[in-house]
Amino acid sequence: MDSALRRIVVPFHALTSGAAELTWGQREIWTAMVQQRSWLPISFVEPLEPFTTIESVVAGLRDRMQRFDSMRTRLAVGADGEPRQVVAAQGETVLEVFEAAGRDPSAVAAGIRDGFSERGHDHAEDWPVATALVLQRGVPVLLVSVYCHLALDALARTVRGEGMRPVELAEWERGEEARRLSAASMAYWEKQLRAIPARRFAPSSDARTPRYWEAVFRSRALYLALQVVAPGAAGASAPLLAVFAVALNRVTGAGPVVLQLVVGNRFHTHLADVFAPVNQTGLWVLDVEGETLDGALVRSKRRGMSVYKHAYYDPRARAELIARVARERGEELDLGCFFNDRRMDRTTGDAPSAADVKGALAATTFTWRRRTDRPTERLFVNAEDAAGVIELSAWTDTRYLAPADLEAVLREMEAVAVDAAVAR
Numbered sequence: 495m496d497s498a499l500r501r502i503v504v505p506f507h508a509l510t511s512g513a514a515e516l517t518w519g520q521r522e523i524w525t526a527m528v529q530q531r532s533w534l535p536i537s538f539v540e541p542l543e544p545f546t547t548i549e550s551v552v553a554g555l556r557d558r559m560q561r562f563d564s565m566r567t568r569l570a571v572g573a574d575g576e577p578r579q580v581v582a583a584q585g586e587t588v589l590e591v592f593e594a595a596g597r598d599p600s601a602v603a604a605g606i607r608d609g610f611s612e613r614g615h616d617h618a619e620d621w622p623v624a625t626a627l628v629l630q631r632g633v634p635v636l637l638v639s640v641y642c643h644l645a646l647d648a649l650a651r652t653v654r655g656e657g658m659r660p661v662e663l664a665e666w667e668r669g670e671e672a673r674r675l676s677a678a679s680m681a682y683w684e685k686q687l688r689a690i691p692a693r694r695f696a697p698s699s700d701a702r703t704p705r706y707w708e709a710v711f712r713s714r715a716l717y718l719a720l721q722v723v724a725p726g727a728a729g730a731s732a733p734l735l736a737v738f739a740v741a742l743n744r745v746t747g748a749g750p751v752v753l754q755l756v757v758g759n760r761f762h763t764h765l766a767d768v769f770a771p772v773n774q775t776g777l778w779v780l781d782v783e784g785e786t787l788d789g790a791l792v793r794s795k796r797r798g799m800s801v802y803k804h805a806y807y808d809p810r811a812r813a814e815l816i817a818r819v820a821r822e823r824g825e826e827l828d829l830g831c832f833f834n835d836r837r838m839d840r841t842t843g844d845a846p847s848a849a850d851v852k853g854a855l856a857a858t859t860f861t862w863r864r865r866t867d868r869p870t871e872r873l874f875v876n877a878e879d880a881a882g883v884i885e886l887s888a889w890t891d892t893r894y895l896a897p898a899d900l901e902a903v904l905r906e907m908e909a910v911a912v913d914a915a916v917a918r
Contacts, residue, residue, distance in 0.1 A: 496602060499592055499629070501589070502590075503586050504559070504586065504587050504589055506556050506560045506587065508559070508566060508582075509583070510581065510583065513570070514661040517663045517667060518809060520771055522774050524577055527644075529869060530868065533642050536643055537638070537639065537641075538637075539636055546634045562769045563770075564622065565621065566585065566621065568621070579660060579664070581661060585621070589625050593629045593632070594629060594631075606626045606628070606638045607640060611640055615642055617642070622642035622645035626638040645770070646771055649758050655769030660769075672808075676808045678803075680807060680811055683804065683812060683815060687815070687827060688819060692825045694828045694830065694873075696746075698893050699896060701893045703867070704865040705893060707864075707897050708862070708863045708864040709861070709887070709901060710863050710885065711860050711907075711908075712859045713883055715852070717854075718846045719911035722851065722915035722918055723918070731755070731798065733791055735780075736780075737787065750782070750783075751831075755805070757774060759805060760772060775805060778801045778833070860901060860904065860905070872891040872894045873900070875887075875888040886904055
C-alpha cells in the first residue's frame with residue numbers, strides 16, 4: 495500500500511450513545527470472527543461524482559459517523575468473555591488521502607483496500623471503518639471504505655438507518671416476541687438436524703499446504719442461462735442454489751445437499767431499516783439425487799421459503815441445539831458448507847437465445863486467488879454482481895474438498911445451467 499499524502503482528522507459529535515449485549519446478527523458475526531481469527535473486513539471502492547471536493551468527502555464521513563451508531567461502536571469484553579457493544583457519542587476518525595498521479599486510480603484503490611484489510615483491527619480501540627480518498631492529480635476520484643463486519647452487512651448501506659438502533663435491537667431481542675421467533679427457528683433446525691447425514695464430504699485425497707484455497711469463477715454463460723431456465727427470477731437465489739446443489743451432488747456425491755444459506759432477514763419489519771448486520775444463516779436441505787434441474791428449481795424455491803422464515807434466532811440457542819443433537823446422535827454434525835448470494839442485479843429482461851448462451855462460454859474464467867492457513871469453512875461460496883456475469887468466489891478446506899473438486903463444482907454449475915438452457 496502507498497504512503498498517505500496526508501491524514502485528515504475528522505471530529506464528530508453525535509446525540510446518541512449507550513451499551514448493550516450484542517444483537518443476534520452481531521453475535522453470529524462475532525462467532526465467525528473468533529473461529530476464523532479475522533475481523534472479516536467488508537470493503538467498498540466507490541467512484542465519486544465530478545466536482546467532488548475533499549471538504550465534501552470529509553463532511554460525508556463526519557455525517558455517517560454521527561448518524562449511525564454502529565459507526566461509533568467498539569467492543570468491551572467482560573471477565574466472562576462475553577463481548578458488549580459500546581457506542582460513543584463523540585470522537586475523531588481519520589480520512590487518509592492518497593495521490594494516484596499518473597497511475598490507474600483503481601489499482602491504487604485496490605492496494606489501499608488490501609492494505610487496510612490486512613493490517614488488523616482492535617475491536618476495543620478502533621472505530622469500525624477505515625476510509626481513504628484517492629486523488630488523480632489533485633482531483634478526488636475514488637473513495638475506499640473498509641468496514642468491520644460487526645458494523646454492517648452488505649445491505650445495511652442501502653438503508654436510511656431510521657429503524658431501531660443496535661442497542662435498542664439488542665434489548666428487543668431479549669423480549670417475548672423475539673424468543674418466540676427464535677424458538678420457532680430452533681424447532682425447524684432441530685427437525686432438519688435429526689434427519690440429515692452427519693457428514694458433508696469424505697476426506698480429500700489432495701490436502702494442500704496452505705490448507706485453505708480461494709477460487710474465483712466468472713461466467714457470462716451462467717448469467718445468461720439462468721435467464722432462460724428461470725425467466726423472471728434469474729436474479730433470485732433459488733435458481734442459483736438449485737444449480738449449485740445439482741453440481742455439488744454430481745461432483746462429490748453429496749446427498750442430500752446440506753448448507754447454511756446466508757439470509758438477509760430484512761423482510762422482518764423491525765429489521766428492515768436497521769444500520770447493522772442482521773444477516774444470519776438458515777439451514778437449507780435439498781435432495782437432488784437423480785433430479786433434473788427443472789425439478790430441483792421447483793423444490794429449491796419451495797424449500798427457500800422455510801429456510802428464510804427460520805433464519806432469525808439467538809445464536810446461543812442454536813449452538814446449544816447443535817451440541818445437544820450431536821450428543822444424542824452420538825456423532826459430530828458437519829455444517830461447514832455455506833452459500834452467500836450477495837447479488838443485487840435482479841435482471842428480468844428478455845431471455846437470450848441458445849446461441850447467445852453457448853457463445854458466452856468462451857469468456858468464462860477461473861483463477862486461484864488466495865491461499866492461507868487461517869481457518870475458514872470447509873466450503874464457502876459467495877455469488878457476486880460483476881457487470882453482466884456471475885462471479886463466484888469460493889473457499890475450500892482442501893482436507894475435505896480438493897482444489898480440483900472445487901474447480902469441478904464451479905464449472906459443473908455452468909454446465910448444468912447451460913445444458914438446461916440450450917435444451918429449452
